[in-house]
Amino acid sequence: MEDYEVYGAIGAEGFARLTSGFYRRVPQDDILGPMYGDRDLEGAEERLRDFLIFRFGGPPQYLEKRGHPRLRMRHARFRIDGIARDRWFSLMSAALEEAVLPSEPARLLRTFLSETATFLINSHGETS
Numbered sequence: 804m805e806d807y808e809v810y811g812a813i814g815a816e817g818f819a820r821l822t823s824g825f826y827r828r829v830p831q832d833d834i835l836g837p838m839y840g841d842r843d844l845e846g847a848e849e850r851l852r853d854f855l856i857f858r859f860g861g862p863p864q865y866l867e868k869r870g871h872p873r874l875r876m877r878h879a880r881f882r883i884d885g886i887a888r889d890r891w892f893s894l895m896s897a898a899l900e901e902a903v904l905p906s907e908p909a910r911l912l913r914t915f916l917s918e919t920a921t922f923l924i925n926s927h928g929e930t931s
């Protein structure tokens with residue numbers, strides 16, 4: 804299976820289960836909770852869901868609403884070090900398990916999410 808076939812396999816509901824499981828965990832997390840602060844979590848969940856749907860072969864609502872993703876630029880105002888990256892991915896892994904998706908789409912999503920989270924690291928601790 805290729806990335807663009809994931810949407811056909813799990814549908815909009817698969818992505819919705821994943822992103823709602825992730826955002827349900829954010830507020831109580833001691834690292835990510837404060838980063839999101841009093842941001843609109845429902846809106847954030849919708850942006851992540853639309854982005855993933857577009858990236859994995861579904862309709863391009865994300866592009867229509869937000870334009871080109873430019874994820875590095877859009878994360879530049881958050882301090883993302885290795886610890887924040889690992890925490891983000893660990894909440895996402897828990898959400899992936901909870902969503903019980905078929906194994907091949909789950910594997911493709913996990914790889915992309917892990918690599919993208921690493922790519923978004925923009926800080927290497929106090930001294931840099």
Ligand code: HEM
Pocket residue numbers: 838839842843846847850851854869874877878881883887888891892915916919920921923924
């Ligand atoms: C590495 C750790 C990460 C942290 C700490 C983080 C944090 C955040 C925060 C605080 C926001 C603002 C919420 C909002 O109002 O939209 C955001 C937005 C977003 N994040 Fe992340 N993020 C991380 C990784 C990722 C990854 C791996 C992806 C994609 C696979 C991603 C995709 C997005 C998207 C699509 C948005 C909305 C961008 C927009 O259209 O404005 N993030 N992220």
